[in-house]
Amino acid sequence: MTISREDIEKVAVLARIRLDEEQIPALEKDLGNILSLVDQLSAADTDNVEPLAHPLDAVQRLRADEVTESNQREAFQAIAPATENGLYLVPRVIE
Amino acid sequence: MHNKSVAELARELESGKISSVELTREFLDRIKAEDSQYNSFITVTEDQAMADAKAADEQRAAGKAGVWTGVPFAHKDIFCTNGIATTCGSRMLANFVPPYDATVTANFRAAGAVCLGKTNMDEFAMGSSNESSYFGPVTNPWGRSNGEKRVPGGSSGGSAAAIAARLIPAATATDTGGSIRQPAALCGITGLKPTYGRVSRFGMIAFASSLDQGGTMARTAEDNALMLNVMAGVDPQDSTSADRSVPDYTATLNEPLKGLRVGLPKEYFSDQLSPAMEQQVRNAVKEYEKLGAIVKEVSLPHANLAIAAYYVIAPAEASANLSRFDGVRYGYRCENPQDLNDMYTRTRAEGFGGEVKRRILVGTYALSAGYFDAYYLKAQKVRRLIQQDFINAFKDVDVLMSPVSPSPAFVQGEKTSDPVTMYLEDIFTIAVNLAGVPAMSVPAGFVDGLPIGLQIIGNYFDEARLLNAAHQFQQVTDWHQKLPQ
Amino acid sequence: MQWDIVIGLEIHVQLATKTKIFSGSSTAFGAEPNTQASAVDLAMPGTLPVPNEQAFRYAVMFGLAVNADIGRRSVFDRKNYFYPDSPKGYQTTQLDHPIVGPGFVDIDLADGSRKRVRIHHAHLEEDAGKSLHEDFEGMTGIDLNRAGTPLIEIVTEPDLNNAEEAVAFAKKLHSLVSSLGICDGDMSQGSLRFDVNISLKPKGSDTLGTRTETKNLNSFRFMEQAIAHEVDRQMDILEDGGRIVQETRLYNGDRDESRSMRSKEEANDYRYFPCPDLLPVVIDDAFIQSARDLLPELPEARKERFKEQYGLNEYDARLLSDDAGLAAFFEETAKHGKDAKLAANWVLGEFTARMNAEDKTVARAPITGVQLGQLVARIADNTVSSSGAKKVFDALWSGKSTHADDVIEAQGLKQVSDSGALEQMVDEVLAEMPDQVAQYQQETDPKKQKKMLGGFMGPLMKASKGQGNPKLFTEILLKKLNG
Numbered sequence A: 001m002t003i004s005r006e007d008i009e010k011v012a013v014l015a016r017i018r019l020d021e022e023q024i025p026a027l028e029k030d031l032g033n034i035l036s037l038v039d040q041l042s043a044a045d046t047d048n049v050e051p052l053a054h055p056l057d058a059v060q061r062l063r064a065d066e067v068t069e070s071n072q073r074e075a076f077q078a079i080a081p082a083t084e085n086g087l088y089l090v091p092r093v094i095e
Numbered sequence B: 001m002h003n004k005s006v007a008e009l010a011r012e013l014e015s016g017k018i019s020s021v022e023l024t025r026e027f028l029d030r031i032k033a034e035d036s037q038y039n040s041f042i043t044v045t046e047d048q049a050m051a052d053a054k055a056a057d058e059q060r061a062a063g064k065a066g067v068w069t070g071v072p073f074a075h076k077d078i079f080c081t082n083g084i085a086t087t088c089g090s091r092m093l094a095n096f097v098p099p100y101d102a103t104v105t106a107n108f109r110a111a112g113a114v115c116l117g118k119t120n121m122d123e124f125a126m127g128s129s130n131e132s133s134y135f136g137p138v139t140n141p142w143g144r145s146n147g148e149k150r151v152p153g154g155s156s157g158g159s160a161a162a163i164a165a166r167l168i169p170a171a172t173a174t175d176t177g178g179s180i181r182q183p184a185a186l187c188g189i190t191g192l193k194p195t196y197g198r199v200s201r202f203g204m205i206a207f208a209s210s211l212d213q214g215g216t217m218a219r220t221a222e223d224n225a226l227m228l229n230v231m232a233g234v235d236p237q238d239s240t241s242a243d244r245s246v247p248d249y250t251a252t253l254n255e256p257l258k259g260l261r262v263g264l265p266k267e268y269f270s271d272q273l274s275p276a277m278e279q280q281v282r283n284a285v286k287e288y289e290k291l292g293a294i295v296k297e298v299s300l301p302h303a304n305l306a307i308a309a310y311y312v313i314a315p316a317e318a319s320a321n322l323s324r325f326d327g328v329r330y331g332y333r334c335e336n337p338q339d340l341n342d343m344y345t346r347t348r349a350e351g352f353g354g355e356v357k358r359r360i361l362v363g364t365y366a367l368s369a370g371y372f373d374a375y376y377l378k379a380q381k382v383r384r385l386i387q388q389d390f391i392n393a394f395k396d397v398d399v400l401m402s403p404v405s406p407s408p409a410f411v412q413g414e415k416t417s418d419p420v421t422m423y424l425e426d427i428f429t430i431a432v433n434l435a436g437v438p439a440m441s442v443p444a445g446f447v448d449g450l451p452i453g454l455q456i457i458g459n460y461f462d463e464a465r466l467l468n469a470a471h472q473f474q475q476v477t478d479w480h481q482k483l484p485q
Numbered sequence C: 001m002q003w004d005i006v007i008g009l010e011i012h013v014q015l016a017t018k019t020k021i022f023s024g025s026s027t028a029f030g031a032e033p034n035t036q037a038s039a040v041d042l043a044m045p046g047t048l049p050v051p052n053e054q055a056f057r058y059a060v061m062f063g064l065a066v067n068a069d070i071g072r073r074s075v076f077d078r079k080n081y082f083y084p085d086s087p088k089g090y091q092t093t094q095l096d097h098p099i100v101g102p103g104f105v106d107i108d109l110a111d112g113s114r115k116r117v118r119i120h121h122a123h124l125e126e127d128a129g130k131s132l133h134e135d136f137e138g139m140t141g142i143d144l145n146r147a148g149t150p151l152i153e154i155v156t157e158p159d160l161n162n163a164e165e166a167v168a169f170a171k172k173l174h175s176l177v178s179s180l181g182i183c184d185g186d187m188s189q190g191s192l193r194f195d196v197n198i199s200l201k202p203k204g205s206d207t208l209g210t211r212t213e214t215k216n217l218n219s220f221r222f223m224e225q226a227i228a229h230e231v232d233r234q235m236d237i238l239e240d241g242g243r244i245v246q247e248t249r250l251y252n253g254d255r256d257e258s259r260s261m262r263s264k265e266e267a268n269d270y271r272y273f274p275c276p277d278l279l280p281v282v283i284d285d286a287f288i289q290s291a292r293d294l295l296p297e298l299p300e301a302r303k304e305r306f307k308e309q310y311g312l313n314e315y316d317a318r319l320l321s322d323d324a325g326l327a328a329f330f331e332e333t334a335k336h337g338k339d340a341k342l343a344a345n346w347v348l349g350e351f352t353a354r355m356n357a358e359d360k361t362v363a364r365a366p367i368t369g370v371q372l373g374q375l376v377a378r379i380a381d382n383t384v385s386s387s388g389a390k391k392v393f394d395a396l397w398s399g400k401s402t403h404a405d406d407v408i409e410a411q412g413l414k415q416v417s418d419s420g421a422l423e424q425m426v427d428e429v430l431a432e433m434p435d436q437v438a439q440y441q442q443e444t445d446p447k448k449q450k451k452m453l454g455g456f457m458g459p460l461m462k463a464s465k466g467q468g469n470p471k472l473f474t475e476i477l478l479k480k481l482n483g
Helices: A005-014 A021-043 A073-077 B006-015 B020-037 B046-061 B103-111 B157-164 B181-187 B221-231 B275-290 B303-324 B340-351 B354-367 B373-393 B419-426 B430-435 B463-476 C053-065 C163-180 C220-239 C285-292 C299-310 C314-321 C324-337 C340-358 C369-380 C386-397 C404-411 C419-432 C434-442 C446-463 C470-481
Strands: A087-091 B041-044 B072-076 B114-119 B170-175 B190-193 B213-218 B261-265 B294-298 B399-403 B439-447 B450-458 C003-014 C077-080 C090-093 C103-108 C114-126 C130-132 C139-143 C150-156 C192-202 C212-217 C248-252 C257-260
Touching: A005 A021, A005 B354, A021 B303, A021 B354, A021 B373, A021 B419, A087 B340, B006 B020, B006 B221, B020 B041, B020 B046, B020 B072, B020 B114, B041 B157, B046 B114, B072 B103, B072 B157, B103 B114, B103 B221, B114 B157, B157 B170, B157 B181, B157 B213, B170 B190, B170 B221, B181 B190, B181 B439, B181 B450, B190 B221, B190 B463, B213 B221, B221 B439, B221 B463, B261 B275, B275 B294, B275 B399, B275 B439, B275 B450, B275 B463, B303 B354, B303 B373, B303 B419, B303 B430, B303 C077, B354 B373, B373 B430, B399 B463, B439 B463, B450 B463, C003 C163, C003 C220, C053 C114, C053 C150, C053 C163, C053 C285, C090 C114, C103 C163, C114 C163, C163 C192, C163 C220, C163 C299, C192 C220, C212 C220, C220 C248, C220 C257, C299 C314, C299 C324, C299 C340, C314 C324, C314 C340, C324 C340, C324 C369, C340 C369, C340 C386, C369 C386, C369 C404, C386 C404, C419 C434, C419 C446, C419 C470, C434 C446, C434 C470, C446 C470
Parallel strands: B072 B114, B072 B170, B261 B294, B261 B399, C212 C248
Antiparallel strands: A087 C139, B041 B114, B170 B213, B190 B213, B190 B439, B399 B450, B439 B450, C003 C150, C003 C192, C077 C090, C103 C114, C114 C150, C130 C139, C192 C212, C248 C257
């Protein structure tokens, strides 16, 4: 299994990771090797096998609708990269 | 004192022969003097530890001490600690000081244990050698005689090395594909990965949510039992934690092993294992036969597919779990972002290391349109086949035994050139995570002067039986007592 | 060329739970930015979601109200995309196993016809935070108080064929979720937000055209305008021989313009997969019953009951039953007013007109249903004339008095209904108007006779100082004149 440069670039856009040109050849090799390893899956006979999302056959517990959280903005924003007037600041979002 | 186990230290504290302040001071001094050789700690919390030790001594004086009151230990730097840096081995979180505790952290606090710091790890727990940490590699205390530096295994390599070097008697750890068992084996200590859901994941920074499990590391099985007593239990903050009663794991340590049915999965004794490794593992199994165990060969027919399934599921989950590291609310943000996309892409390019980025890219690819069925869905189906293998095996036997890793500790840099070579380190451990069953690594001898581990795998929620089996083995062997030179 | 319009709606409804869908943070509106954003809402490392039971109960209530199948085993998925108001980098939603399966809603159209609109499904998901673009130089401010507010997203089949139907459906849905009490219904705060999928196809064709999605319409008026605008836009393109591009569009109601949101479309691959932090939610019979027990009477059932119990026509019954508050007001009025149809006329007439004129809601009206009912009772038993009743209503509305009888007494509005006294007045008036009596009796056209009758009423009302019962006057007049 190989992965093309275009695929790598597309996936990097989806994952929001900037790649420099010189990183791409090594990634083509490494990701290609990983995908070759993963391709062993295609040999498995999985007809009529249900996918397993979770090791325990358990069901979700639900929480009562009661307020349990209090305002901790000061503590949370003390570790934020940029805030102003209680808001998190990011570079201008253009829709 | 630093050669004593948690159980022994607890007795010393109980008898009044030593105070927690003295004990804490001794371990802190050892960390200061020795850890420059190993780099097993990212953060040492000296002041906090001394304050906690003093409080523990006061509590004891007031007659309110438990087993853990005043006993020093450390947390893998993946567990959030209120007010103490929690880096997950990453530049992304190098400046992250959480304003909350993980449930595991809170449990140890409540038990009165004294945390001395946060141990080094592969970045975001992705690795089998502890070479992917932003804070530098960890060196195994074993195998340094001819000037070589060997890996401690990973991702919980800092915890394992610190225990092996007697810098700490016990440490928390996590295991997503072998990250407790493999470093425990390579460092000659005892580690337990509990059943998925046995220990809360709240506040434990996620790598792959359906595989991650917090667990224990110490020199002895008994100490692992003491740790699990503190850690196990349902947590309303973790929907995937199991709502099952928690036994006293020390209560059954001395049960006789007569009649214990042991299965040896033939797929784990293949030609991937060196004859010397195989011999040591088979010798360990013979000890069990002497203790009355009945040994038979079993089969896990889909074992050979575990690595492939894992390297789809784990990166896929990780690709989403690590999306929250975006430079907006906490953690690293790149300098002078030009626009929003520049902030995202440079923050993540600069904040994550190579292995983390590789796995995010693989996971993103496996989930993307057109590949989902062939990769993710297929891997989940194979995951069920693997789980079924274990369910079938446990119809006939009580525990499975196998090697932990294909080889003992290797030299730093030896397996970093090709990620797949590194992934094969976990060939005997990964299926356990896919199935969600518990497993231990127990010191079982030496190959070329380096420690190796015996893996004992149990049925769901059968940790007590694993600990019993490991403890009985440690009554008749002394591999776990050996000291690195 | 003639075109068929095909419209489907996606409606985001904020559920009126006290806390968020996955954390115990308050959802109260209007708090200072980020003061209701907990570690879970901020996607702090290691934090995990725990679902809110009430969000599921509300979703099931909705499902029951739209005759839908309830998802007995629903599963949360992650929808992956980066945006600053989405703290985890994915939205937790339900893709393949939603809590509410197929159902339907019937809507009534202006021409009196009724149409069934199928619901494809409704799923639970979390709302995003808000981006504030003003006030920061070159920067955007992020408020995550709204992040994690529970939503149900309701997806219809493309069963709607024009703006009128779409708006009728939207209004019906608004009334429904408000009546259920699962949503506060406050559209100005975004409690309901509509996305409209529109396509055109040649009249009678079976093949659907390419659709566009116009997002985030938060008023019925904008929705109507946006549909008209988009239909025109697509028609112009198609009639010029062009092709419709499948895209998301943003409508600006103030300017009646729309534009493509290409940025949202770019590399649109959400990589859905089941959320491994959450387990399947199993809904059992007892849970469904607990939701059923909370169901109030729904507008449709109420309308039928109003027709049956009060003898109202379809139109009045619908107007009175859509809003739970108005319906309760009407029932009070009817109960104390003795005459339900008269009560309906007053509630829909004077009362509604006054509320609209003064921009009041039923809850804040200065008059109660009981008070209006007491007035209606006096109209019904002929104590007060309809013109007198308006004066009584004014007095009650302005707060000068709290009981109709007091006003009638104080202002002397009581009608004279003593037939002996009225007959005497008629005799006196007719005696003074012999020419008109003669004219009336010679006239053969009943219509003209009826008009001439009015000529006697003025002097009669004057003689009775406005307190004679007009109905009785008319009866006596006819008897005397027709001999």
